[in-house]
Amino acid sequence: MRIDIITVLPELLRSPFEASICKRAVEKGVVEIEIHNLRNYGSGKNKQVDDYAFGGGAGMVMRVEPIMACIEKLQSERSYDAIIYMTPDGKRFDQKHANRLSLFENIILLCGHYKGIDQRLRDHIITEEISIGDYVLSGGELAAAVVSDAIIRLLPGVLNDETSALTDSFQDDLLAPPVYTRPAEFRGWKVPDILLSGDEKKIDNWRTEQALERTERLRPDLLE
Numbered sequence: 001m002r003i004d005i006i007t008v009l010p011e012l013l014r015s016p017f018e019a020s021i022c023k024r025a026v027e028k029g030v031v032e033i034e035i036h037n038l039r040n041y042g043s044g045k046n047k048q049v050d051d052y053a054f055g056g057g058a059g060m061v062m063r064v065e066p067i068m069a070c071i072e073k074l075q076s077e078r079s080y081d082a083i084i085y086m087t088p089d090g091k092r093f094d095q096k097h098a099n100r101l102s103l104f105e106n107i108i109l110l111c112g113h114y115k116g117i118d119q120r121l122r123d124h125i126i127t128e129e130i131s132i133g134d135y136v137l138s139g140g141e142l143a144a145a146v147v148s149d150a151i152i153r154l155l156p157g158v159l160n161d162e163t164s165a166l167t168d169s170f171q172d173d174l175l176a177p178p179v180y181t182r183p184a185e186f187r188g189w190k191v192p193d194i195l196l197s198g199d200e201k202k203i204d205n206w207r208t209e210q211a212l213e214r215t216e217r218l219r220p221d222l223l224e
Helices: 020-028 064-075 095-101 119-124 141-152 162-167 200-218
Strands: 002-007 032-037 050-052 060-062 082-092 106-111 128-131
Touching (some): 002 141, 082 141, 095 141
Parallel strands (some): 002 032, 002 106, 082 106, 082 128
16 A cells, blocks of 8 residues: 655654554555655745635635645556545544545545645545544644554554454444453452453453443444
């Protein structure tokens, strides 16, 4: 898989992909991640990528020309399954969305900034719009890192135990059950006896019951 990220702040995106699971995925050749500085496609001495909004109002708008130039350069090198715009008013990102995107071969993530991008790009070029929550960040870079991480960990060969991702919260519309590790007792706090029983069927049933109870209590909307 290849993920191309277009941004005006490339330095903000480097560290998430230089550590942990993402770094291992890149080193294994499971995923390619390329960060493109939009200012390289800007105009004038200052490589301008934004301008005032038609009709007035506060804030600047990301211009059509540099974004199109960058996207068309990438499209000349390969075909893309999706051109995704990271924006607060996009579709709320969830696990099902991550699962679907993980099946793609090549995607572009365009990081919004300022007051957003020229609407004509959204009307004619962008294929999907994603939000990671109902709040506004200073730019789409951190959201792009979140989406990338959620996708990358699902790719075959990334996790040491590939079945781990299948038991994560939200994969089956339930929250994950509680988990415990050694020691079996700490300061009088004991691990549930069922987990020490060695009876796999009873343990599986317990985990299902706990997942359902936790979901009903914390996220009943998932059961609707």
